Structures are given as structure tokens and as C-alpha cells.
Amino acid sequence: MTRRAPAARAARVRAALGAGALAFVGERALRRAVAGRPRWVRSNFRGRAVHLSAGPAVAGAAIAGAALAPAAGAAVLAGGAAAALGLYDDLYGDTHARGLRGHLKALRERRLTTGLVKLAGLALAGFVAGRRRRGRTPAALIDAALIAGTANLVNLFDLRPGRALKVAGTAAVLLAPLPGAPGAVALATAGAAAATLPADLGEQVMIGDCGANAVGALVGWSLATGLGRTGRAAALAGIVALTLASERVSFTAVIEASPRLRAWDEWGRR
Numbered sequence: 001m002t003r004r005a006p007a008a009r010a011a012r013v014r015a016a017l018g019a020g021a022l023a024f025v026g027e028r029a030l031r032r033a034v035a036g037r038p039r040w041v042r043s044n045f046r047g048r049a050v051h052l053s054a055g056p057a058v059a060g061a062a063i064a065g066a067a068l069a070p071a072a073g074a075a076v077l078a079g080g081a082a083a084a085l086g087l088y089d090d091l092y093g094d095t096h097a098r099g100l101r102g103h104l105k106a107l108r109e110r111r112l113t114t115g116l117v118k119l120a121g122l123a124l125a126g127f128v129a130g131r132r133r134r135g136r137t138p139a140a141l142i143d144a145a146l147i148a149g150t151a152n153l154v155n156l157f158d159l160r161p162g163r164a165l166k167v168a169g170t171a172a173v174l175l176a177p178l179p180g181a182p183g184a185v186a187l188a189t190a191g192a193a194a195a196t197l198p199a200d201l202g203e204q205v206m207i208g209d210c211g212a213n214a215v216g217a218l219v220g221w222s223l224a225t226g227l228g229r230t231g232r233a234a235a236l237a238g239i240v241a242l243t244l245a246s247e248r249v250s251f252t253a254v255i256e257a258s259p260r261l262r263a264w265d266e267w268g269r270r
Helices: 004-033 054-067 073-092 099-108 114-134 137-156 163-175 180-201 208-226 229-246 251-257 259-266
Strands: 041-043 049-051
Touching: 004 054, 004 180, 054 073, 054 180, 054 208, 073 114, 073 137, 073 208, 114 137, 114 208, 137 163, 137 208, 137 229, 163 180, 163 208, 163 259, 180 208, 208 229, 251 259
Parallel strands: none
Antiparallel strands: 041 049
């Protein structure tokens, strides 16, 4: 048993480093591949044109790293579904509805937004992932809420360069000491996020919904599978509270009002 522990830790570190290297190389290769395609270009908060290439790169790298962990098939399912749904919203989504209230208002007007389709898909993927692990519907519903809720929350932070990756990466690092697959998936996610962060901070690329939803879903899976009942309930309560608060309060305004949060948020940015 004592010999297996160092070997398992070394395997985790190799997976995290591999995820980071894959994210770094993949983003640059994808950026060259989509150069000149308007659908892959967005204007950031400063009006600067940036590529969406970081999203599929960080998502694919984090999922690949997670796939190396034993018993992490459900994490790959959740992360892969979140990445695909996010990329669909990035490339083909409408931008008329904003926030949960905006999507629900559109639904009342009999308009189905791509954002609402994405949220429903995230919840379904989270439920299937939870059902595979738990085998019981009530527990799987909690897992679905954690996975979909975390994926959506990380995306809500993606309003400034590097912010979403800092939030998801910090959470992933805090979850990395968890035993087994939850810690391994979190560490791989942290590695991919760290490797993508410089290009995001440099306003060369953005991770978009694809990257934010994918790394958020993987962090949510680690929360759902690595914490006990009390921890899962506390995490879900916090996610729900922040999501509801985002409908009325600007995260950017809160961050800029706090010197410490502002310094953390602006660290490394242009």
C-alpha cells in the first residue's frame, strides 16, 4: 500500500503536466487552423478581436487528463458534453437573451434559446454521470445540479481575461488533494487551466462557453464525487446563491470594489 501511494501521486502529476502541455500546444495549433474564420473571432470587453481557440484546447486537454484517472469515465462524459454544448453555443448561439431570467423570458415567449438548450443538456449530462456512479436517482439529481451549476457559474465569471480560468483553476487546486478519481480529475483540470491562462490574460484568445463550461463541469464532478453529504450540500448551496446573485449583482462591480479581489483579478492581465 505504501508503494502504491507515491506511484499514484506521480501518475497524477504526469497527467496534469500532460494536460497542460496538450492545452498549450493544442491552443496554438487550433488558433492557426481557424485563422481568418469570422465565426471563431469575438470582441472582448475592450473591443479587441480574440480567437475562441482556447475553449476547445483547454476542454480537450482537461478531459484527456481526466481520462487517465481510473474510474473517471463519468467525468469524461460530463466534461465532453459540456464542451460540445458550449462550443455549439459559441459558434451558433444567439446573444439576445442574457442570464437565467433572459432565457426563461424567451421561453415564455415561445423562443428556445441556445443557452437554454445548453443548460438543459448540462443538467442531463450531469444526471447521467451521477446515475452511472450513484445508481440512485435522488443522489444523481444532486450530482447533476452540482455539475451543471458549476459549469454555468464558471461561465458567468468569464467576463474579463483570465477570470474564469483563475476561478476554476483555484477551485481545482483546492480539490486536488481529494483521494482517487476526484482529486486526479481536479489536478488535470488545474494543469490545463494554468497552461491556457497566459494566452487568455494576454487577450490573444478567450475560452468562451466551450472552455468555461467544460472546466466547470469537471470541477463540479470532483465536488459531486469527492465530497461527503454535508460538503456536497454546502457546495450546492453556495453555487445556487452565487448564480441567483448574478441576476441582480455584477460580479465585476463586486470584484472591483474590493482591493484584494481586484488585485487578484488583474494579476497578469495586459
